[in-house]
Structures are given as structure tokens and as C-alpha cells.
Amino acid sequence: MNEKVIIIAVKQPKQTNHHFESSLAELNSLSNTAGGDVVQIFTQNRNNIHPGTYIGSGKLEEVNASIQEDQVDLVIANDELSPIQLRNMSQAFGVRTIDRSQLILDIFAQRARTKEGKLQVELAQLEYLLPRLRGQGTALSRLGGGIGTRGPGETKLETDQRHIRRRIHDIKQRLQTVAKQRKQYRKRRKTNGVLQIAIVGYTNAGKSTLFNQLTNSTSLEEDQLFATLDPLTRQIQLPSGMNVLVTDTVGFLQDLPTSLIAAFKSTLEEVKEANFLIHLVDGSHPDLNQQQDTVLRLLQELHADTIPMLTVYNKKDKWVQGVIPMNHPYMFMSAYQREDVQQLLHKLEALLKAEWSFYSLTLRPDQGKLLQQLEHESIIESKMFSEDEQVYKLNGYMRKGIALNRLLEE
Structure with missing residues (x-):
């Protein structure tokens, strides 16, 4: 049975209405992905977020009344909460309270399949929770599972901070070893002269569907955020007979927690090391322009913005109106149409020839x-x-x- 969730969000003057609404819609989707049912959304316009309780006292009472009335299990804040805000709100509401970052980390904990993916998630969760441990002893001791509690587990979180710091150090060491192995694989690929193509894009743009169509494989395909967490690489042939490697990568998201970007550095290295990028965009999404901007900004942060790129506007079978392309070169397609996939491969070859x-x-x-x-x-x-x-x-x-x-x- 799904948990009942209330979302609370503060709109500040610097945020546009559109950005605020899209981040709320996204948080709603994230809550559903984690296994929650959003029963109500409370918003408040404020010049600044309340330093102690995130929202004002009047709004706190409103939320509290709704928690009692709807028998809510969980409150999720749209912004990252400070340790003090988290403690005060948990006490005021009497139910578990988490923020956007914690929710994303929780979904990642559900989705991690490989040993490396699980280590990266645990590292991000521990680094996020370390400064928030003080004063949470009682809240943690009565956790009965549910959204925001997956991953490291209660017992680890209740032990002293020294133990957690040791665990963080241990995970970092192990991830460094994995990163070195990845580096060796990439070096070998480079020596072999194999062209590497990475499929990047916003979460749920259809990257795994396209990857499966290109490689005839069956990686996880779901109409959910973060269906793919661990990168997969397969070899395919272009129409000319040339061999290339294609990698399916983790989806990007606006306001992604910095601890998560840091923890997934080695996974995202696959993007940095690619010779060519396919930027897949969900052309049917109402916020496709903002989603494209988010991906381009994150590519910039990864220093991958100079890699040649083809923007592919996907899901044309679901478009209500035409799409005006923001980026060039581009093409329109549906990843489920075989002829569109073939057209993509021919387009790729044409672009590569122009560069070579x-x-x-x-x-x-x-x-x-x-x-x-x-x-x-x-x-x-x-x-x-x-x-x-x-x-x-x-x-x-x-x-x-x-x-x-x-x-x-x-």
C-alpha cells in the first residue's frame, strides 16, 4: 500500500511561475516513483525561506490539520532542508519529514543494481545525512521503513558520526578502485580506436528504449523517473559496417543534489569520455525547453559541452503540437519506430563524415x-x-x- 504524502513548497521572488510549477510537477512524479500518493500540495509565497521551519507558522498549522485529517504518513519539502529545519518540522508535524534531495536519493537506492551503483548511493546518502544526524535519534529509532529510509539502514545511522565518517572513507576508497578500472577500460577502448557514443538526456526521455532498439538488448524500460541508474555499454554497427560503442546513461534532473553529482562522478565519466553525444529529448513534454537547458548546463559542469552532439526529439507519436528545435543539428523520431532508428544511424554517419x-x-x-x-x-x-x-x-x-x-x- 502506498504512503500518503503531502508536498510543501515555498515560491521566492527570484523563481518564475513556470519554473516553480514545473519543479512541483516533478516532485509529484518523484513521489509517485518512490511509491507515494500525493494527497495535497501546500505552497507559500515568501521573500525568503523561513530559517527555522521552512514555511511560516500559519502555513505550519494548515499542513498539520491536513496531516491529521488525511492520516498522512510523510511530508516532502520541495527544497533542501537544513538540519534545524528538518528537526523542527519533524517535531511540529509528528510524521516523517524529508526534502527533495532525500527523496531522489531514496529512488536511487531503489534503482541501484550493480555493486558500484549501490556504493555510490550509500555514499551520497551518508554524506547527506551526516550533518543532519544530531537530534534525529528518536525520529530514526521509530522509523518503520518507507520512503526516505532505504539505503544505509537505521542501525548505521544511529551509530556515532565517527563510524559514518569511516564508512564514507571506506566507500570512497572502493569507488576509487572502480574508477581506476573504468579508466583502464576506456584507455583500452581508445587504443582500439573504437568510437564511443553516449546517449544523454533528461530522466524519462526514452534513453533506455532507444538503447534497446539500437543494440537489440533488454535493459530496464519503464515510464518512470530514473529507470536506469547504472551505465550500460554495447557494441553496434553503423550502416557502413563500422563498429561503435553505445552507452546508456543515468537521466539528468533539475536541482539534482550536489552530493549525488559528486558521488556519480565515475558513472558520468562515461559521458565525458564519449566521442559523440546523442541528446535525447522528450518532445511531448510540456517543459522540454527547460529540460534541454538542464541537460546542457550539467554537460557544461562535466566539461562535456564541447563534444559533438545530435539533439533527437523523441516520442513524436505523442506530440500534441509541433516541436520547435532549440538545438542544431537535430532530428525528430519515435524510438519505437524501426525506420526512425535506421534514419538516426544514417544521420549519425553523415554528421561524423562532416567532422572527419x-x-x-x-x-x-x-x-x-x-x-x-x-x-x-x-x-x-x-x-x-x-x-x-x-x-x-x-x-x-x-x-x-x-x-x-x-x-x-x-
Whole structure:
């Protein structure tokens, strides 16, 4: 049975109505994803968030009355709460109170599948909870599970801060080892000259659906926020026969907790190391412009904003009205349409050719290994065998800076 939830939010003058409404709608979706039923949303216009209780005393009473009337289990604040606010509000309401960051962390705890993903979530949760432990002893001791309580577990949180700091240090060490392993894999891929493409985008844009269509695999597809948490990489072939690696990444979100971005650094390294990005946008979403801005801003923070990128406006089968593209180059598609997926692959090849160097080469029949390498690591436009000269004549496009470039210099 789902928990009954009340959402509370403060609108400050610096926020536009549109941004405020979209962040509330998002918090509602996040609550549903975590297994909650939102029974009521309370909002308050204030010049500044109340330092002690987030909302004013009158609004506190209103919320309290609703908690009693609707037998609410949980209150979720739209902004990150300070330790003092969290303590005061929990005492005032008499029910569990969490904030947006804690809710996102909770969903991540549900979704983590790999050992690394689970460690990253635990690290983010412990770093978030460490300054908020004082004064929460009684609240924590009567936790009976539910939204906001998954992950590290009560017993760990009730022990002293020294133990938690030791655990944080231990997780960081283990994640460093994983990060080194990832670095080695990426280095090997680079040495092999394989092109790496990362699919990025706002959460629930359809990245896993597209990934599955491209790779004929079955990663988790759900109409929910953060359905994918751990990055998956598969090899696919472009229409020319060239091999590329495609990675499905965790969805982005506005107002993502900084502790989470920090904890998922190694996962997001996959984005940074890509040679090309597919930025997937849910074209049917009313806030698609803001979602695009959020993704572009986070790519900037990751120093991945200079990587060549194709913006793909997805879910065209659900569009109520036409989409005006904000970014170029772009294309429209539905990830469920096979012909659209093929069109995407052809578009990718066209964009890569525009970036790469053209080559024209002649190879002897005994250079079969090199021919195979060119077929897998470059885009071959034409290939013919000349009976008279007993040679292969090739025209194609090659990425700059890979080992094969030596052929162009000879």
C-alpha cells in the first residue's frame, strides 16, 4: 500500500511561475516513483525561506490539520532542508519529514543494481545525512521503513558520526578502485580506436528504449523517473559496417543534489569520455525547453559541452503540437519506430563524415587485416577490387587522432 504524502513548497521572488510549477510537477512524479500518493500540495509565497521551519507558522498549522485529517504518513519539502529545519518540522508535524534531495536519493537506492551503483548511493546518502544526524535519534529509532529510509539502514545511522565518517572513507576508497578500472577500460577502448557514443538526456526521455532498439538488448524500460541508474555499454554497427560503442546513461534532473553529482562522478565519466553525444529529448513534454537547458548546463559542469552532439526529439507519436528545435543539428523520431532508428544511424554517419578526414587508399590482397580494421574503425563510402591492378580501392572517412591516421601520412 502506498504512503500518503503531502508536498510543501515555498515560491521566492527570484523563481518564475513556470519554473516553480514545473519543479512541483516533478516532485509529484518523484513521489509517485518512490511509491507515494500525493494527497495535497501546500505552497507559500515568501521573500525568503523561513530559517527555522521552512514555511511560516500559519502555513505550519494548515499542513498539520491536513496531516491529521488525511492520516498522512510523510511530508516532502520541495527544497533542501537544513538540519534545524528538518528537526523542527519533524517535531511540529509528528510524521516523517524529508526534502527533495532525500527523496531522489531514496529512488536511487531503489534503482541501484550493480555493486558500484549501490556504493555510490550509500555514499551520497551518508554524506547527506551526516550533518543532519544530531537530534534525529528518536525520529530514526521509530522509523518503520518507507520512503526516505532505504539505503544505509537505521542501525548505521544511529551509530556515532565517527563510524559514518569511516564508512564514507571506506566507500570512497572502493569507488576509487572502480574508477581506476573504468579508466583502464576506456584507455583500452581508445587504443582500439573504437568510437564511443553516449546517449544523454533528461530522466524519462526514452534513453533506455532507444538503447534497446539500437543494440537489440533488454535493459530496464519503464515510464518512470530514473529507470536506469547504472551505465550500460554495447557494441553496434553503423550502416557502413563500422563498429561503435553505445552507452546508456543515468537521466539528468533539475536541482539534482550536489552530493549525488559528486558521488556519480565515475558513472558520468562515461559521458565525458564519449566521442559523440546523442541528446535525447522528450518532445511531448510540456517543459522540454527547460529540460534541454538542464541537460546542457550539467554537460557544461562535466566539461562535456564541447563534444559533438545530435539533439533527437523523441516520442513524436505523442506530440500534441509541433516541436520547435532549440538545438542544431537535430532530428525528430519515435524510438519505437524501426525506420526512425535506421534514419538516426544514417544521420549519425553523415554528421561524423562532416567532422572527419576523407581518405582514398589502395590496398593489396595480402593486406586483409588492415582492410578489416578500416571496415570496423572508419566509414567506407566505396570499395572495389580492380582485376587489372589486383588491388582494393577504398574511399571513406576516418576520425582524426586514431592510429589508422598513419595510412594517410604514408
